[in-house]
Amino acid sequence: MPPSQLTNGTATKKRKRTTALEKTRSEARSKIVKKPVVLPTAEDVLVLEEAIAESPQHYNKIVTLLEYVQNASASLELAVTSAVSLCRVFCRLMAGGSLLRKKSHDAAQSTILEWLKDRYKDYTKELSALIVHEDPAVQTTALTLYMRLVKEDGAHMKPAGDEYYFPQMLFGKLMRALLYSEHLDDAVKQEFTSKYLNAYDDIRYAFYTAVSGLITEAPTPGPVFTANVLALLLTLENVPTADAPLLGSTYTTAPAPSMQKQPPIHAKPTHRKLLQETWLATLRLLLTKDQIKTILAVMSIRIVPCFTRPQLLMDFLVDAYDAGGSVSLLALNGLFYLIQTKNLDYPNFYTKLYALLTRDVFHVRYRSRFFRLLDTFLESTHLPAAMVASFVKRMARLALSAPPAAVVIVVPFVYNLLKRHPSCTFMVHREGSAEEREGWRKEGLTDVFEEREEDPMKTGAIESSLWEIEMLMAHWHPNVGTLARIIGEQFTKEKYILEDFLDHSYASMFAAEVNKSIKKPPVVEFDIPKKIFFKPAVAEGEEQQPQGEVSVEENPLLALWSFE
Numbered sequence: 001m002p003p004s005q006l007t008n009g010t011a012t013k014k015r016k017r018t019t020a021l022e023k024t025r026s027e028a029r030s031k032i033v034k035k036p037v038v039l040p041t042a043e044d045v046l047v048l049e050e051a052i053a054e055s056p057q058h059y060n061k062i063v064t065l066l067e068y069v070q071n072a073s074a075s076l077e078l079a080v081t082s083a084v085s086l087c088r089v090f091c092r093l094m095a096g097g098s099l100l101r102k103k104s105h106d107a108a109q110s111t112i113l114e115w116l117k118d119r120y121k122d123y124t125k126e127l128s129a130l131i132v133h134e135d136p137a138v139q140t141t142a143l144t145l146y147m148r149l150v151k152e153d154g155a156h157m158k159p160a161g162d163e164y165y166f167p168q169m170l171f172g173k174l175m176r177a178l179l180y181s182e183h184l185d186d187a188v189k190q191e192f193t194s195k196y197l198n199a200y201d202d203i204r205y206a207f208y209t210a211v212s213g214l215i216t217e218a219p220t221p222g223p224v225f226t227a228n229v230l231a232l233l234l235t236l237e238n239v240p241t242a243d244a245p246l247l248g249s250t251y252t253t254a255p256a257p258s259m260q261k262q263p264p265i266h267a268k269p270t271h272r273k274l275l276q277e278t279w280l281a282t283l284r285l286l287l288t289k290d291q292i293k294t295i296l297a298v299m300s301i302r303i304v305p306c307f308t309r310p311q312l313l314m315d316f317l318v319d320a321y322d323a324g325g326s327v328s329l330l331a332l333n334g335l336f337y338l339i340q341t342k343n344l345d346y347p348n349f350y351t352k353l354y355a356l357l358t359r360d361v362f363h364v365r366y367r368s369r370f371f372r373l374l375d376t377f378l379e380s381t382h383l384p385a386a387m388v389a390s391f392v393k394r395m396a397r398l399a400l401s402a403p404p405a406a407v408v409i410v411v412p413f414v415y416n417l418l419k420r421h422p423s424c425t426f427m428v429h430r431e432g433s434a435e436e437r438e439g440w441r442k443e444g445l446t447d448v449f450e451e452r453e454e455d456p457m458k459t460g461a462i463e464s465s466l467w468e469i470e471m472l473m474a475h476w477h478p479n480v481g482t483l484a485r486i487i488g489e490q491f492t493k494e495k496y497i498l499e500d501f502l503d504h505s506y507a508s509m510f511a512a513e514v515n516k517s518i519k520k521p522p523v524v525e526f527d528i529p530k531k532i533f534f535k536p537a538v539a540e541g542e543e544q545q546p547q548g549e550v551s552v553e554e555n556p557l558l559a560l561w562s563f564e
Contacts, residue, residue, distance in 0.1 A: 039074070039075050039078055040068065040078060042078075042081050045065065045068065045078070045081050045082050045085050046085065048061045048064060048065055048085070049065070049085040049088065049089060052089050053089070053092060056098075056112065059112070059115075059116065062086070062089065062116075062119050063119070065082045065085060065086050065089075066082075066086070066119065066122055066123060066126065068081075068082035069082045069083050069086065069123070069126045069130075070126060072129075072130065072133070076135070076138065079130070080130070080138060080141055083123075083126070083127060083130060083141070083142065083145060084141070084145065086123050087145045087148055087149065090120055090123060090149065090152075091148065091149070091152045093116065093120075094152045094153060094155075094156040094157055095152065095156055097156070098113075098116065099113070099116055099117060099120065099156075099157065100156075100157065101113060124146070124149065124170065124173060125173075127142050127145055127146050127149075128142075128146075128173060128174065128176075128177035129177075130142035131143060131146065131174070131177045131178060131181065132177055132180075132181040132182070132183060132184070133183070134183045136185035136187055136188060139181075139183075139184065139185055139188045140185075140187070140188055140191060143174075143178075143188060143191070143192060146174050147174075147196060147251075149170065150167055150170055150171055150174070150251070150252070151251060151252055153167040153170055153252075154166050154167050154202075154251070154252025154253055155252055155253045158253075163255065163256070163263075164253075164255040164256075164263045164265075165252075165253075166202055166206060166252055166265065167252075168206055168209060168210075171203075171206045171210060172206075172209075172210045172213065172214075175207065175210035175211065175214065176210075176214060178192070178228065179211070179214065179221075179225050179228045179229055179232075180221075180222075180224060180225055180228075181224070181228065182224050184228060186231075189228070189231050189232060189235070190235070192232070193232060193235045193236065196251065197232065197236060198236065198237045198238050199247070199249065199251075200247070200249050200250055200251040201246050201247050201248065201249060201250060201265060201266065201271070202250045202251055202252060202265050203251050204236070204238075204239075204271075205264075205265045205270075205271060205274065207232070208271075208274040208275055208277075208278045209274065211229055211233075211278050211281070211282070212274070212277055212278050212281050215281040215282070215284075215285070216281070219284075220285070220286060221285070223286075223288075226282075226285045226286065226287065226291070227291075229282055229285075230282065230291055230294070230295070233278070233279070233282060234294065234295075234298060234302065236302070239275060239302070239305075239306050240268045240271040240272050240275070240306065241272075241305040241306055242272075242305065245268065246266065246268055246271065248266075250265075269308070272306055272307070272308050273308055275306050275307075276306065276307045276308055276309065276312070279303060279306075279307070280312060283295070283313075283316050289327065292320060292323075292327055293326060293327055293330055296320060296327065296330035296331050296334065297330055299313075299317075299330075299331075299333065299334040300333050300334055300337060304334060304337065310337070310338060310341075310342060311338060311342045311344055313334065313338065314335075314338055314344055317331050317334045317335045317338065318335065318346065321335050321352060322352070324355075324356075325360070326364050326365075326366060328352070328356055329356060329361070329364065329366050329369070329370045330366060330369075332353070332356075332370070332373045332377075333369075333373055335349070336349075336373065336376070336377060350377070350383075350387060350456060351454065351455055351456065353374070353377060354390060354391065354394070354454070354455075354456040355454060356370075357391070357394050357395065357398065358398070359398055359401060359402070361398075362398065362402040362403065362406035363403070363406075367406065367409075367502075368409075368502040368503055371409055371413065371498065371502060372498070372502065374391075374413075375413065375416070375498055378391060378417060378420075379420070381420060381421065383421070384457065385421055385423040385424055385462060386456070386457050386459075386461070386462045387456045387457055388417055388421045388424055389424045389427060389459075389461040389462040389464075390456035390457070390459045390461040390462075391417065391456065392414050392417050392418065392424060392427065392461070392466070393427070393449050393459070393461035393464055393466070393468075394451075394459075394461075395410050395413065395414060396410065396414060396466050396468035396469055396472075397449075397451065397468055398410070399411075399468060399472060400468055400471060400472070403506070404475070404477040404479070404480050404506075404509060405504040405505045405506055405508075405509060407472065407475070407477075407480045407483075407484075408479065408480060408483055408501050408504050409498070409501050409502060409504070411469070411472070411480075411483045411484050411486065411487065412483070412496035412498060412500075412501050413498065414466075414469070414487065415486060415487060415491070415493075415495070415496055416495045416496055416498070418487075418491065419491055419493075419494070419495055420495075424462065425491070426462075427461070427462070427464060427465050427466045428465075428466055428469070428487060428488070430464075430465040445467075447464055447465075447467075448460045448463045448464050449461050449463075449464040466487065469484055469487045469488070470488075472484035473485050473488070477509075479509070
């Protein structure tokens with residue numbers, strides 16, 4: 001046999017034996033039953049925690065607990081339980097001074113100290129990850145644990161030589177996690193505000209510092225950050241104002257009274273200045289229209305009293321006032337406050353105010369607030385009569401197409417303005433000369449009022465008349481007609497209280513009509529017709545319809561609205 005054939009036959013036998021062996025091994029592996037992975041229990045976690053507390057030799061078990069926290073995707077309950085245990089572990093270490101460097105430490109002890117600090121940083125990092133978890137319960141637990149670390153860190157980790165210490169870096173990491181969280185629950189925001197921000201001066205001071213630092217670090221942090229910052233800032237209470245003192249409460253260790261120089265955290269001017277810087281940095285962010293409206297709605301209540309220099313809000317208020325619409329209406333109050341109290345100049349204030357008087361102003365939800373402010377702005381008797389006449393004329397013109405709930409505001413408002421500025425009362429009874437009346441009768445009356453003129457001093461309203469009020473006297477709503485007739489009578493009443501008319505709506509007017517007691521009810525038709533349109537009646541003996549009248553086929557209206 002040739003050597004080549006001998007070699008080929010030997011190789012074939014080897015391949016067959018190898019294939020049979022692999023088949024046998026595969027069958028054996030398939031018969032092996034895989035054991036399920038058994039996760040540690042809460043008791044196992046407590047055993048590890050007790051071992052760490054007993055001796056420094058078991059510090060390496062901290063790594064095991066950290067791994068449980070990191071594997072939150074495998075078991076969320078185990079991760080939360082391990083995070084709670086680690087919080088207790090590190091609080092004991094801080095209270096015992098095991099995380100502070102001492103002069104008596106040798107090289108081995110210094111190495112252990114650095115290792116513990118690194119694990120402490122890893123733990124705070126994992127807590128930050130739990131704070132941004134989608135589950136609100138996990139967020140609440142992680143926030144509580146983190147704030148406990150802040151408390152213990154401030155109490156026991158004060159560097160040597162410092163008279164007062166607050167863990168601003170640790171707290172800053174918490175704020176970064178909270179403010180950049182896309183899933184931060186509203187209940188968690190409310191808890192953080194009520195339990196910490198509104199309760200302790202040092203937490204509030206650290207919050208201002210952290211927000212200002214994050215905005216400086218990233219001037220355009222994104223819509224999520226902006227929304228979270230505003231949600232916390234707008235719910236702040238107990239903010240320091242010129243009249244209100246600080247709470248005097250601290251979450252961490254309070255500074256000693258014997259300190260020669262108290263820390264800025266207990267100085268009200270520093271608090272107010274820092275809050276002012278925080279708000280100014282927030283207002284420079286990319287805000288949406290709704291966010292601007294929310295800020296302006298509380299501007300005079302929550303923001304302006306906290307500022308040491310409210311005039312710094314001038315640019316923001318002017319931009320909002322120039323935006324138009326409901327944003328301008330909300331910016332009025334703050335802008336007028338700065339003009340009135342801080343002597344700031346805005347030359348086109350009344351021109352812009354006149355431009356806000358549009359048909360939409362009677363339909364916005366801020367209608368009553370706008371008319372309160374408008375009454376304040378036009379209260380001065382030193383305003384030019386031509387300007388006041390323009391406002392009166394424009395409101396009367398808009399009242400022709402306004403809902404009844406808004407018209408009942410306009411009529412008393414116009415009455416008060418005419419009473420306050422007697423030189424404008426000529427607009428009520430402008431009869432004209434005999435030649436003018438003859439011309440009006442033949443050619444009609446052309447109103448000299450320039451409705452599209454933007455400058456209230458150039459509209460010519462003082463030369464016009466209030467014929468719109470005469471039209472309102474015949475309004476379909478009886479209350480509006482009765483109220484409008486007041487303008488045509490003698491001005492014996494000093495003025496009307498606008499608050500009695502500002503909160504009227506369709507609901508309130510309907511309720512007033514329904515609850516009205518009627519002594520003599522009107523006579524109504526008891527026979528309900530079955531049709532609205534009827535065929536013309538044909539006299540007896542007539543064979544065809546009268547001349548000029550149409551049949552049902554020619555007039556389709558006769559077949560409509562049939563209730564038979």
